[in-house]
Amino acid sequence: MSGPIAANRRILVVDDNQAIHQDFRKILCAPPASTTLDAMEAALFGGPATTPVDPGFEVDSAFQGEEGIVRVKAAVAEGRPYALAFVDIRMPPGLDGVETVRRLWKEDEDLQVVLCSAYSDYSWEEMTQRLGLSQRLLILRKPFDNIEVRQLAHALTEKWDLLRQSHRRMADLKREVEEWTRELAVANGRLRQEMEDRAKLELRLVQAQRLEALGRLTAGLAHEINNPLSVIMASVGFLRSELDEQIAGKRELDAPEMREVCSDALIGADRILRIVNDFRTFSRLDGQPPTRVELKDVLDHALSAASYNLGKTQVVRDVPDSLAVHGTEAGLEQVFIGMLNNCGYALQGNPEPRVTLTGRQRDDGWVVVEVKDNGTGIAPEHITRIFDPFFTTKPPGTGTGLGLSIVYGIVSGFGGTIEVESTPGQGATFRVKLPRSTEAAAPASSFS
Structure with missing residues (x-):
């Protein structure tokens, strides 16, 4: 000042x-x-002399x-x-x-x-x-009048002084405002940079999560394919040696044994085919650009696709019509189809099977969808492994163990998370957290 x-x-x-x-x-x-x-x-x-004022x-x-x-x-x-x-x-x-x-x-x-x-x-x-x-x-x-002139001189010169002080104060205030504006601009610049850095970091985190999911899938791929491939190679090798001996006239073919060997090879080939199809599904979903997705439509399609596995299960839905997330329809349908199919397996033998679907938007901008069943639940020693590739509690030959791994990978790819809570004998709750869509809803078509 x-x-x-x-x-x-x-x-x-x-x-x-x-x-x-x-x-x-x-x-x-x-x-x-x-x-x-x-x-x-x-x-x-x-x-005493008076000092002139x-x-x-x-x-x-x-x-x-x-x-x-x-x-x-x-x-x-x-x-x-x-x-x-x-x-x-x-x-x-x-x-x-x-x-x-x-x-x-x-x-x-x-x-x-x-x-x-x-x-x-x-x-x-x-x-x-x-x-x-x-x-x-x-x-x-x-x-x-002399006094009038002197009064005017005093009043107007003091008025001039006050006016100049006002100008100076205004100039000081202007400088302070300009300084505050510069500081605010610098702070805004830092905040903008921090937000950009955070966005980049979140993007890298999403990519890392995606790579982690893909890595977890790839890590078990060699082992899972190697087992049925070994069966196929052994079966084909046996068939070849048997055919060579038959051609050389050393022995006659044993048809039942040959049929059994071929069946083993086909089982192994079928196992590899299912694994490859799961990976093809996963990679195809990954290639679609995320956009605004209405959750209610996605859940309707997922329930329709999983209706065979759910059978006569009572389904309770509590999902607002306007709830939208950032993702792809195909990817999110695959997520909820996988989870509903998993519910259907857990509800087998339950006299009153029930699945509850709820969705809500939180104050922090995230959308949370819960899929809850009253099935057999998940054992504590298994709950930390259910998203691991090729981990399954189903009997051999009934699944690849990739379903929930694919679900985990898709959700991570959209920048979301998935959690599970379960009490054995009382069912399980899968909680999917997805980013809310910031895109405007498409306008409804109108006809005149």
């Missing part, structure tokens, strides 16, 4: 009459009569309007502007007082002005038409 401004006691008198200038100097420059009397009383009677004014003279304009312009350039100007309204042969004031304000808009006149040269309406309504202008009729 700037320091205090020294009081401005500079006054300019613009009048073509030399005697008027002398009168102003006597009134404004000399100490007031009461101060002189106090000093005389102190000298005669030995009383009014140091007087610094008065300059200009005898024509043009000269006054030059003086005001020079004072502004020197950094020592006048606070007040007493301007005569008649100054032949030069500019009149009204025109002089108009041009003075072009040089210094803060200058306080008193127009002095003994005649009615201009009406107040005519002056305001030329000068505009202004609080910087007062009228003083001649002959003027």
